[in-house]
Amino acid sequence: MKKILLVCSGGMSSAIVVKSIEGEAAKSNLDLIVKAIGSGEYEDEVGNGWDIVLVAPQIRHRMKVFEGRAKELNIPISVMAPMEYSPMGGKKLIEKIRNMF
Amino acid sequence: MEKFFEFIEKVLMPHMTKISEQRHLRAIRDGIVSTIPLIIVGSFFLIIAFPPIPALADLVKPNIGKILFPFRLTMGMMSLYASYGIGYSLAKSYRLDGVSGGILSMAAFLMTSVPQAVEGSGWMLPMDSLGGSGMFVAIIMSIFAVEILRFLQNRKIMFTMPEGVPESVARSFEALIPATVVLTIVWIIRHLIEFDIQRFIMDLFKPLVYAGNTLPGVLVPILLITFLWSAGIHGVSVVGAIARPIWLVLLNQNMKAVTDGAKVLPNIGPEPFFQWFVWIGGSGATLALVLLFLTSKSSYLKKLGKASLLPGICNINEPVIFGAPIMLNPILAIPFIIGPIITGIISYGAMALNLVARPSVIPPWTLPAPIGAYLATGGDLKAVLLVLINICITTIIYYPFFKSYEKKLIKEENEEVSA
Structure with a gap:
């Protein structure tokens, strides 16, 4: 089982993407725990045993801040591409997640 | 249009985001939020x-x-x-x-x-x-x-x-x-x-607070926010880092006027003005575009429209911005930027002429716009009317660009089928 953390501005739009990932993961029998948070919760949440961090494209200008903390904890982190970050982007994101393992 | 995106990506975005990521401004934003x-x-x-x-x-x-x-x-x-x-x-x-x-x-x-x-x-x-x-x-x-x-x-x-x-x-x-x-x-x-x-x-x-309440003071944040979003950057979180304290001072003056029993409130430009009258469906007033997508003959746009409708009603529009996409899309970015300017001017005018009450309440931003606007103005039904008018106007502005983009997608979809 892998734990995936999604970060966006307020944790709202990423919640939509979480649904899309979960749907696709169920189809391909992938055991994932996916959670959406707002950037304000990142500092406190990222240390709670997450395996992968995915950052929403609209806050990619803050990547340096997110990256710094993830590197300290040795967690792979990546920005989602615009077309991945949509209700229909789950499939592409699953591929991306697989490549990050 | 290429040049325009290049300007946003290479000049506006780095500067704006650098300012908004400045340590003190970030602390101010997070503290106020x-x-x-x-x-x-x-x-x-x-x-x-x-x-x-x-x-x-x-x-x-x-x-x-x-x-x-x-x-x-x-x-x-x-x-x-x-x-x-x-x-x-x-x-x-x-x-x-x-x-x-x-x-x-x-x-x-x-x-x-x-x-x-x-x-x-x-x-x-x-x-x-x-x-x-x-x-x-x-x-x-x-x-x-x-x-x-x-x-x-x-x-x-x-x-x-x-x-x-x-x-x-x-x-x-x-x-x-x-x-x-x-x-x-x-x-x-x-x-x-x-x-x-x-x-x-x-x-x-x-002076800063005063400026935030003028028509240019309202239009500048609108422009900056749509510029940034059209490059796929969360405009409100960047611009809000600077503007939010001003919006709160303006809002506070309006609230005080309400408790004092004033009939007409002093300020037009607190945040609810943008949230409910301009950003209908999210930054760029994309609810209109989602509605157009629902009627589309392009299977992709129709699917996207269905998936984006509920989030859109709740003013969450990342699905459209990144899905359509509007971001870096020379066709859809134009109405995305022009629409809010027009509805911003109209709404400002309506409030300046006291046709519609000015905002004094902050309802949660995920409410549907007509309800949010009604509550934000302390219960003015004309505010609901203004929201509906603004939806119509943005729909008209989006329409030709939507049609031209749809044509392009349908052509691509047909090519895919025949290929």
Whole structure:
């Protein structure tokens, strides 16, 4: 089982993407725990045993801040591409997640 | 259009995001954002105290004083809460103890007030400056307090406890010298020399607050936000870092006018103006575009429209911005930028001419726009009408661009099928 953390501005739009990932993961029998948070919760949440961090494209200008903390904890982190970050982007994101393992 | 995106990506975006990521501005934004639940709930008591239905208004009238207490103790002291939030966030960003930073900031802010002795009741604190009007005072005092804390701790000017003392105890001792320095400095300036720090800071920021309420002052944030979003950057979170304190001061003045029983409120430009009348369906007024997608003959756009409708009604539009995409799309970015300018001007005009009430309440931003606009204006049905008109206008503006983009997609879809 892998734990995936999604970060966006307020944790709202990423919640939509979480649904899309979960749907696709169920189809391909992938055991994932996916959670959406707002950037304000990142500092406190990222240390709670997450395996992968995915950052929403609209806050990619803050990547340096997110990256710094993830590197300290040795967690792979990546920005989602615009077309991945949509209700229909789950499939592409699953591929991306697989490549990050 | 290529050149335009290049300008946004290479010039506007790096500068704007750099400003918004500046440590102090980030702390201000995070600190103020942490008070928003109190502002939303507190402001709702304004509607309860002054309901839009006359029969109801008569009913609650005898109890207005009591009903307004939750408002007065949240919104009415917003700057006090914000000072803690700002101090906490700023201290955290320096990897200092957040709680110490927050408490020190609150003390520094409170020290700028002068308690008044009231006969029979003891000492009272004038609440006016604790509310939104004191926002900039809270910001400056919080930064001052945390910078002193950092300065002293960096130079190891503090009591260090021997090992074995519990961390929480050690920490409270560590904050002793910073607290002494902060309190003494503010005390000398405000209470011994009697220099009115509050007045000074408020006057300093007055032009900024004034500008935020003018038509250009409303259009500039609109433009910057759609520019940034058309490059796929969260415009509101960037621009809000600078504009939010101004919006709150403006909102506070309107709320005060409501409690004073004013018929016409002083300001047009607090945040609810943008949220409910301009950003219908999210930044760029994309609800109109989603509605057009629902009618599309392109299977992709139709699917996207269905998936984006509910989020769109709740003003979440990342699915459309990244899905359509609008981001870096030379066709859809044009109405995305033009639409909000037009509806911004129309809405500003409608409020300037007092055809529609001005905003005084902050409803949660995920409400559907007509409901949000109704609540934000303290229950003005004409506000709902204005929202509907704005949806129609943005639909008309999006339509030709939608058609031309649809044509392109249908062509691609047909090619895929035949290939």
